Amino acid sequence: MTRLKIAATALLLAGAFGSAAAQTNKPADIGFGIFTFTSGPAAAYGMPGRNAAELVIKQINASGGIGGVPVKPIYVDEGQGSAGVIAEFRRLASDSTNEVMIAALSSANCLALAPVAEQLQMPTFMWNCDTHQLFLKDRYKYVYRTNSSTVPEFIADVLYLLSVKPDFKKVAIIDPDYAFGRDAGLIFKETLKALKPDAEIVVELYPKLGSPSYNTEISRLVSAEPDVIFSNFWGADLENFVRQAAPRELFTRSTVILALGESALQHVGTVLPDGVIVGVIGDGYWLTPDAQRKPQTKAFVESYRQSFNEYPVFPSFKMANTLYAVKAVYEKAIATNKGRWPTRDDLVAAAKDLKVDTLTGTLVLREDNDGLVDQIVGVTKKDPAYPFPVMGEMVRYPATMVTPPVGADPIAWIKDLKPAIMASVPKPGSYK
Amino acid sequence: MIANYLPLIVDGLADAALIFFVAVGLTLVFSVVRILNVAHGSFYAFGAYLSVVIGTIFAGRGWPLLSLTALVISPLLVALAFGPLIERTLLRWTYGRPEALQILVTFGLFLVLEDLQKLVFGVQPYSQDLPMQLLGTSRIGGIVYLNYQLLLIVLALVVGVSLRLLLKKSRIGKSISAVVADEELARTIGIDAPRVFMLAFSVGVFLAALGGALASPTIGVAPGLGAEIIVLAFAVAAIGGLGQIEGAALASILIGFTRVAAIYFAPEFQPVVPYLVMVAVLIVRPYGLFGSIGLRRI
Numbered sequence: 001m002t003r004l005k006i007a008a009t010a011l012l013l014a015g016a017f018g019s020a021a022a023q024t025n026k027p028a029d030i031g032f033g034i035f036t037f038t039s040g041p042a043a044a045y046g047m048p049g050r051n052a053a054e055l056v057i058k059q060i061n062a063s064g065g066i067g068g069v070p071v072k073p074i075y076v077d078e079g080q081g082s083a084g085v086i087a088e089f090r091r092l093a094s095d096s097t098n099e100v101m102i103a104a105l106s107s108a109n110c111l112a113l114a115p116v117a118e119q120l121q122m123p124t125f126m127w128n129c130d131t132h133q134l135f136l137k138d139r140y141k142y143v144y145r146t147n148s149s150t151v152p153e154f155i156a157d158v159l160y161l162l163s164v165k166p167d168f169k170k171v172a173i174i175d176p177d178y179a180f181g182r183d184a185g186l187i188f189k190e191t192l193k194a195l196k197p198d199a200e201i202v203v204e205l206y207p208k209l210g211s212p213s214y215n216t217e218i219s220r221l222v223s224a225e226p227d228v229i230f231s232n233f234w235g236a237d238l239e240n241f242v243r244q245a246a247p248r249e250l251f252t253r254s255t256v257i258l259a260l261g262e263s264a265l266q267h268v269g270t271v272l273p274d275g276v277i278v279g280v281i282g283d284g285y286w287l288t289p290d291a292q293r294k295p296q297t298k299a300f301v302e303s304y305r306q307s308f309n310e311y312p313v314f315p316s317f318k319m320a321n322t323l324y325a326v327k328a329v330y331e332k333a334i335a336t337n338k339g340r341w342p343t344r345d346d347l348v349a350a351a352k353d354l355k356v357d358t359l360t361g362t363l364v365l366r367e368d369n370d371g372l373v374d375q376i377v378g379v380t381k382k383d384p385a386y387p388f389p390v391m392g393e394m395v396r397y398p399a400t401m402v403t404p405p406v407g408a409d410p411i412a413w414i415k416d417l418k419p420a421i422m423a424s425v426p427k428p429g430s431y432k
Numbered sequence: 433m434i435a436n437y438l439p440l441i442v443d444g445l446a447d448a449a450l451i452f453f454v455a456v457g458l459t460l461v462f463s464v465v466r467i468l469n470v471a472h473g474s475f476y477a478f479g480a481y482l483s484v485v486i487g488t489i490f491a492g493r494g495w496p497l498l499s500l501t502a503l504v505i506s507p508l509l510v511a512l513a514f515g516p517l518i519e520r521t522l523l524r525w526t527y528g529r530p531e532a533l534q535i536l537v538t539f540g541l542f543l544v545l546e547d548l549q550k551l552v553f554g555v556q557p558y559s560q561d562l563p564m565q566l567l568g569t570s571r572i573g574g575i576v577y578l579n580y581q582l583l584l585i586v587l588a589l590v591v592g593v594s595l596r597l598l599l600k601k602s603r604i605g606k607s608i609s610a611v612v613a614d615e616e617l618a619r620t621i622g623i624d625a626p627r628v629f630m631l632a633f634s635v636g637v638f639l640a641a642l643g644g645a646l647a648s649p650t651i652g653v654a655p656g657l658g659a660e661i662i663v664l665a666f667a668v669a670a671i672g673g674l675g676q677i678e679g680a681a682l683a684s685i686l687i688g689f690t691r692v693a694a695i696y697f698a699p700e701f702q703p704v705v706p707y708l709v710m711v712a713v714l715i716v717r718p719y720g721l722f723g724s725i726g727l728r729r730i
Contacts, residue, residue, distance in 0.1 A: 039555030041654045047556070079555065079655075177703075205699050212651035212660075215581060216443045216695045222575050223439055223696075236557040240652040243561050247569055248576040 025341040029072040030065075031098035032057070032326075033089065035113075036105045036128075036319070039079035041210045041236030045263055045315050046105050049128065050075060051308050052316035053102070055300065056323045066330045067341070074098065078105055082112050089113055093122040099344065100125065100326055102319070107131035107180040114143045123347045125329075127322035128315065130281060131179050132187070132410045135370050142344070144351050144365055146322040148373040150183045151410045152402035153281040154232070155417075156375035157257050158191040159402070159425050160277055160395055161228060164379070165255050168227035170202045172254070174217060174241075175232050177206035184232035184259065187414065194417040202226050210237065218245050222253060232259040239268045246271035261380075262391060263313040269380065269388040276380040278391060283361040283374045284317025287390055289432055290361055297359040321358035325365070328356045364399070368406045372399040376431065396431040438573030440692055446581040448688025449588035450647050454661050455668035455680040456595065457639030463612050463675030464632035467523060468531070470538040472640050473662030474545035475510055479641025480648040480657060481553045482506035484560040487648075491562050499562045503648075507641035515634025523633065524626070542658070550655060557654040564649040584646060591639070592681050599677075608632055612675075667710045673723025682721060 034053050037046030053073060061070045076088045085104065092098045093116075101117065101124040104110050110129030115138070117124035124143050126134065132149040161168075173188060175181030185204060192199045203224040205217050218241075221229060229250070233241050242264055245251065251273050258264070261278030262285055283290075291297045300320060304312040312320075333342035333350035342350065354365045364372040374396050381392030401424075404413035458472045486502035522541060526534045567579040599605035610618040611628045619625050644657070651657075668687055672679025687706045694702040701708075713721060 039550075039655060041557050041652060041656075043556050043654075205695065208703060210654070210656065212653070212657060213647070215578075215650060216447060216692050219439045219443050219575050219577075220695055223573075236559075236652045236654060239557075239559065243559065244650060247565065247578060249569075 026067070026069055027097060027099075027341070029070045029097070030100070030330075031092070031095065032071055032073050032323075033076060033092040033098055033101040033103065034073050035076045035078055035085060035089070035101070035103035035109065037079050037235070038075065038077045041240075042079065042105065043235070044239060044267070045235035045260075046078065048263070048313045048316040049105065049319040051304065052312060052319040053323060055303055055307060056320045059300075059303075060323070060327060066327050067334045072097075076103075078109055082106075082109055085109050086112055086116055089116055089122075090120065093117075093120040099123065100347065102127050102322055102326065104129065105315075107133075107183070108178055110134055111179065114138070114140055117142050121344055123344050123351075125322055125326055125351075128318050131183050133179065133183065135368055136410070140369060142348050144348075144369045145371045146325045146363060146365070147282050147318050147371050148375065148399065148403065149370065149410075150180065150187055151404055151414065152373075152375050152397075152399060153279065154184050154187040154259060155191050155402045155414065156377050156395075156397045157230065157259050157277065157279055158188060158195060159397060159422070160279075160377040160428065161255070161257060162195060162422055163395070163425065163428050164277070164393075165228070166196075168196075168255065169198065169200060170224070170226040170228070171199050172203040172205075172221050172224055172226035172229045173201065173231070174203075174205045174207070174214075174221060174229065176209040176211075176234075176237055178209050180234075181206055181209070181232060184230075186411070188230050190411055190414045191417065194415055195419050195421070199228075212240065214241050214244050218248050218250055221245075222248065222250060226254050228257065229254045230257045230259070234260040234263065238264045242268045242271060251276055260314075263315060265380070265390070266310050266313065266388045272380050272389055274379070274381055274389070274392075277377065278380055279375070279377045280314040280391075281375070282314060282318060283358075283376050283396065284314035284321065285360065285376055285391060285394075286312055286317070288360065288376060288394065288396070290396075291359065294359065300359055317358075317360050321356075321360065321363060324358055325354070325356045325363055329354060366406055370406075372403055374399050375402055379428075393428040394431040395426050395428055397426065401425070439575045440689075440696055442572055442575075442577060442581070442585075443695075444689035444692040445585045445685070446688075447692055448684040449584040450643060451664060451668055451687055452588045452681055452684035453591065453643030453646065454640050454665045455672070455684055456592065456677055457636040457643070458662075458665045459669050459672065459675055459677065459680045460595070460639065461633055461636035462669065464608055465519075465523060465527070465629050467526065467534045467538065468666075468674075469636070470535060470662065471518075471542040471545055472636070472665060473658035473660070474542055474549065475514060475637045475640035475658075476644035476647075476661045477549055477653075477658035478510045478514070478545070479507045479644030480651070480653045481549065481558060481644075482509060482641075483645035483648045484558045484653050485553070487560040487562060491560070496562055496566060499560070500566065503563060503645045504642075506645045507638050510641035511634050511638035515637040516630050518637075519630045519633040524629070527629075542662075546655070546658065549658070555655055557652045559652050561649050578650070580649060587646065588684075591642070592677065595677055604628075604631065664706060667706045669720075671710050671713045671720055673717075673720030676720065676722035679720055679722030 036049045037043045057071050105128045126145045130150045132151045175185050257277040259279045262280045286301045329351045333346045356363045378391035378394035380389040383390045404410045483502045483506035487499035490498040564580040569576050607623045668683040672683035690705045694705045
């Protein structure tokens, strides 16, 4: 009789737990595929992203994971080339324990992965996909961009330039020769045409991505005697360019805009003079007033510095903010499901119109899956507190001011911009 | 008038100088051991990496001037470590075998060396520009140039002339020339041909590594460096005529100037210009500018 009671109790308990498990269906852990460059020249930009991912995931898991489930990152090196990246994406997506992809760093990889993500119905959050071409022609259900696009990023640079140096004439452009560089050149030129029609492009150079030397390009730029030079070099390309151009007086002869310059300040910034315009393509700078006010951000910065012996750069914040956004997506989906573990479809539905407080500001995921993020631009400025220049005279351009509305053709929208906009834009140094 | 073109000339010569170091090593190895060494670019990369590492150590210890010596120490170390070992073990086995097999062997070696490079130096980019900073700058045609760039032009000239003198005047040079002209006859008069092969291959490795070491202060050193330079070196060797030192020099200048001219006047053509020049030359002279079908000489 006793044995019968024990068996009955065991059956009841099994039923109860089984039912609970079926109801919540929580996995043992959540696999996140995280794509970034950890090798080659692009690693100078990609590793800060990976470092941030390690820290944030450690912090999320230490505080109980997402919905009580720990996150298990699987890192994929984009340095292996697009074919390898796509193969890795497919392999990870075929494993049901991998629920989300955080991909990718390279614009070329983003454009290649977006249709694959859609085909495999894999929720994919593009942590560093800035090319405006991502959502230009295709509409995606499973692909979101958790940062801004090239359009607001480079419009912000032009607005800043026009604020600090309205009387220039000759402009030169040097960008890497691939989607991101070509997009930047186009957007910069179109914005100039709209807001400063008398500006003349005297040189346009697009050296190969990953080029080890820019010595001839530097001679060409100097010989054209431009008033302004724009570049969206990044990673080791940016560091090489700065290192090679600074002793040849490029930064003192012209007003130079390094659209992604903040990411190189700690490594090569000491050779830069004050007054070089630098951007962070987004709002991810650790010394902004907002970042300095948030205890969570200060803790992240300190933890990053202790772990990696340097301060986080904006790619670190793009990754960190994306991970916190994905966590918010899960929490919203779980709450909507009343505790049941979300499916892939539940996740992408929860991401729609999500507004997240990030480490450095606010991220809004619009109805077209694109991200809305403010843009911060400033100039290099020596600060005795640090052995490298920091950003001074900062401006925080509201995302809605510099981002084309949903459904608008970005380039047509830029062409419609009027010089009168300069009267309403925030002035350099206004972000305090 | 000439002042307007001065920057173009200086840039062209500086570009040509860096290409020459690698191309002349490739062509020397081909002329002596008759192997088109696909792994030649890997020695360039090793020279660059080692130079940056040694230079950084010197700089870190407060000996900035010694970082200049790293530019010579590193290619010597690369040549000593790889030259005799690879020639004695791998290449010697391929002598007299079909050319396709030789190329496959050196391609395999290239892949092994690329991975070895990643194992030793990792996959992160390196840089060490102290030698460049130490030498200061000069103004030519209104443009500031690094004196280091100008030094490269002089060094390329010195290396080219020294190599020619070595082959013409020295005992070992004459032995190399004899082996190139007729290996069998050279052996009969007592020349140690296997030793000549090893020496010539090691000098080729040294020149490739020297090119990498000298380029390292002005570039970023990262995986893929070797593959990039070897393609260019092949184009230069083909234009000049495989096995021809003067041909390599002239072809380097031709490629250097056309690359620079493309950046100045038609930037979109810059990546393909070396290969367009190669095709144009080979259509007119299938054995290159200095090459010939029958005669073997260096």
